[in-house]
Each structure stands twice: as C-alpha cells, then as structure tokens.
Amino acid sequence: NAGVTQTPKFQVLKTGQSMTLQCAQDMNHNSMYWYRQDPGMGLRLIYYSASEGTTDKGEVPNGYNVSRLNKREFSLRLESAAPSQTSVYFCASSRRYSITNEKLFFGSGTQLSVL
C-alpha cells in the first residue's frame, strides 16, 4: 500500500502565484488533515476534513482553502502565495475524526518556497 501520497514533493512559487497541493490516501480513511511545519517548530494544523463532504479550519487557516474531492483525496490551495507560507506541508489521514485513540498516517511532505 502507498499509504498517504502527496504531490508535488518540491515547489517554488513567486509571491502572488497560486497552486494546489494534492493528497490522496488508499487506506479507506474517513478523516484527512493538512499540517505545516516551519523550521525548528512542531507541526500546526491548517485544515481538516472529518469525513467526506466536510471541512473545518484548524489552528492556522488564513491564506489557504481546501477541497475534499472524494473519500480518497484532500487538496490544499494557496490562492495568492506569500513568503510567510514558505514551509513544509504534510497531509495526514486517520480512520476516524476523533484521534484520541487513533493513529495518524502522514505523507512524506511538500517543501514549498515562496520568493
């Protein structure tokens, strides 16, 4: 199984450009998440989707939009990229929305630089 697959792995954007980060999972999980990780810091939740058809804001949603395309796919869009969005982005999934007693499975990340 591939698990959680993210594309692209690397991307360089100019300020003001837009792009979409793609994420797909093949584990039939209900919930999916987008996190960002800045140098020397822990991961912070941007948006999540508890189940197909629903999305909610996390800790740092400003400047981003998401789409839960179907049960497998959850995309993250930057409409007008800013240098502050330079970061490594991780997609994750879990069987259930409440992860109190669940595991999260993470993708390998997208390294985004905004110049």
Next chain:
Amino acid sequence: DAKTTQPNSMESNEEEPVHLPCNHSTISGTDYIHWYRQLPSQGPEYVIHGLTSNVNNRMASLAIAEDRKSSTLILHRATLRDAAVYYCILTGAGSYQLTFGKGTKLSVIP
C-alpha cells in the same frame, strides 16, 4: 490537551537500548499518550500509544508510570535508522488534532 515536557536531545550507542522520557504532570484520566517520530526529511511516523498499561509493539515499548504523570518510550536496540525527533503527545476526549512540541532529537552513534 495537557502539555508534555521532553529533553531537547539524547544520544545512544548503536545496538543499545534507549529510554526516552516524557513528563506530563497535568494529564487527565482520559488522556492517551502517543509517540510519533520524524526521520530527517520525512513526515511523522506513528510509534506507539497507550492509556494506562504498558504497551508493546514491533517498534517499541511504552512504559507508563503508575500515577500517569510520566512515561518512557523504550527502543530495545537502537539502530542508525532510529535517529529522529521523537514527539510525546497527549490526546484528550474528542481530540481531532495532534499538538506537536519540539520533541527529543535522538542521535545514534555507530
């Protein structure tokens, strides 16, 4: 979710056991203790989690203090591939996100 405290860094010799500590003195009775690790240039990887009893899996063991105010992740025989940042995270009832701190950076010496 309650806060955890971990050492910034630890070193271990290859093929020796490693004990990674985590303090969580404000843990509540329904909080689970999770451990994830992040290898260089990789996404976080689940290691183990538990509530009250000690837990074992193929990767590691989790020893939870009787009062639950601390726990220890045990790698039985460190390999070079175990060099990573290890995160101890608590999840309460209804948690929908993992709150990552800075974790412990484990270096494994050949």
